[in-house]
Amino acid sequence: MSHVVTVKCELRDLAAIEAACKRLGWTFKRDQKSFEWFGEWVGDYNGPDAAYLATDIKPEDYGKCDHAIGVPGAKYEIGLIAKQGKFVPVFDNWISGGLKGLTADNGLGGFVQAYGVEKAKIELTRKGLRPLETTRPDGSIVLTAMAG
């Protein structure tokens, strides 16, 4: 083995985001400029990952986005906001909205994993390689590409 690199995925590629949504059975809503949420900020969530603390998104701008994602069975949607070359996912985690289970710790319910796999496939294919996909017992997805 020559080298091992660990990468923190950033959502930058709309094609990979769309493919990740398709993989999970979610719906990518390109160019949708608002996303479903409670509709009014009531200041009841102030955890470190609250949008107004973790990003410079102001509460008065909650609900605005550049693209959106629909999750089956959820009333609320995920908004994607373009910031410095990447898309920041924001959503209302109020339990009745159906997105409570999505957290940074679980990679947004598998979305970050799906994005990483689809983005790697795009890049490997662009290099003329044919990645083979397998899944490990722990749920990790492995793409293997023979490069000659």
Place this chain on the structure above:
Amino acid sequence: MKKIEVIVTPTGETTVQTSGYKGKSCQDATKQLEQALGVVTDDKKLPEFYASEGVGQQARQ
């Protein structure tokens, strides 16, 4: 045989690893992929990395 493996955990932690490459050619093979995926947080070079690309050829001469 040169091989590139990308492993993505359920939480999205992504690892890119290479095998069969000698020297810095492995970095050249995956640098674009790593940059496209996001931000590199760790980079471990393994013994093969330090082998010169010309070593095998020199041994046969």
